[in-house]
Amino acid sequence: MPAAGAAQQTGEETPDLFRDGIEVIGQREVAKKVLKENLRELIAPIPMFDVIPRFFEPLCVKVVGMAPDASVTITDRINRTALDVGLDPAKPNCRANALVVVVDDPRGLFEKMLTRRRGIVGIAEMRDVQTRNLRDELRARKPAVAWNLSTLSNNNGATLDGEGYVIATSIKASRIDSNFYRPKSLSIVLYDSTQIKNVTLGQLADYAAVHLLGSPRRHIDFASVAVPSVLSLFTQGPEAAPAELTQFDKAYLKGIYTLEAGALRSRVPGAVLAGFAQQCEDQQDSCRMQLKK
Structure with a gap:
């Protein structure tokens, strides 16, 4: 074995050709574990066998109450996030x-x-939070309050009758997907x-984007969360909170928007992990998960 002997004689170490690959794999496994552990703390507790509410049509953003240039900045930033997760661009007007x-x-x-623009608040059956809970949050002077309106549909369109009962008209059947989407x-x-x-403005836009596109938990115990998230904006304060969407935020949004329309809540963790892995590939990153300082 002359080659090995030569290396020993010169004092050189034989290079470990697999070390970097093993390190990256190890980092990815740690990152996956961290993501799964923190996912349940940060997203809304939707029942495991319910479908995931999200947008399927292009996101059409309107900002009200800001100066025109600030409104454009926020709108453009949210639109970029919507495009990044896979939604089509909205048409003019x-x-x-x-x-x-x-x-x-x-x-x-x-x-x-509630009295003049009821369509914005929506009826209770379509809204993801009850009126009294919204009033409680507003009374507590939370810096930001969010809500979503959604319907239950299938490939043939809306599936609620006049009494609010679901009419099943799809023949699709699956153990991992629902006949319906939301x-x-x-x-x-x-x-x-x-x-x-x-x-x-970037923090305002990114915080809003996670709420508009996703379904984050309304009350998050950030002491139990190890990963940074722009959702901590009003808990940590703007100086300490992330300045933009984090690894977790991007993986979460990307994950849920890659799932099929009828995907159940139980498939979210796998989709988020896949979204994180795709980030690594796209950015040629080592997948080292960033943790809170």
Whole structure:
């Protein structure tokens, strides 16, 4: 074995051709474990066998209550995120289905919506949070309050009769997918302008994007969360919170938008892990998961 002997004589170490590959695989496994552990803390507790609410039509963003240039900045940033997750671009003069509203009296505005703009608040059966809970959050002066309206549909369109009961008209059957899907029809993020003084436009846009496109948990215990997320904006404060969408935020949104229309909640973890792996490939990254400092 002359080659080995030569290496020993010169004091050189034989290079480990697999070391880097093993390290990357190890980092990915750690990242997957961290993602799965934190996913349940950050996303809404949808029943395992319910379908995931999300947009299927292009996102049409409208920002209300900001200066024109700020509105354009926020709109463009949210639109980029929507395109990144796979939604088609909206057409000019589209009808808004994603509202970002900034106002100094969100509680008063909400009460006016209930009487004058009921379509924005929606009926209880279509909304993902009850009216009394929204009122409680507004009364507590949360810096941001969000809600979503969605319907239950299948390939033949809406499937609710006049009494609110589901009419099954699809012949599709699957143990991992539902006969139905739940398209969002309208998503709203309502900001309290008196509590966002030091928040950047990028943070406002990215925080809104996760709520508009996804279904994050309404009350998150960030002490139990190891990964950074823009969702911590109003818990950590704008200086300490991430300045933009994090690895987790991007993987979560990318994951749910790669699932089929009727995918059940139980498939979300696998989809998010796949979304994270795709990030690594696209960015030629080592997949080392960033943790909170």
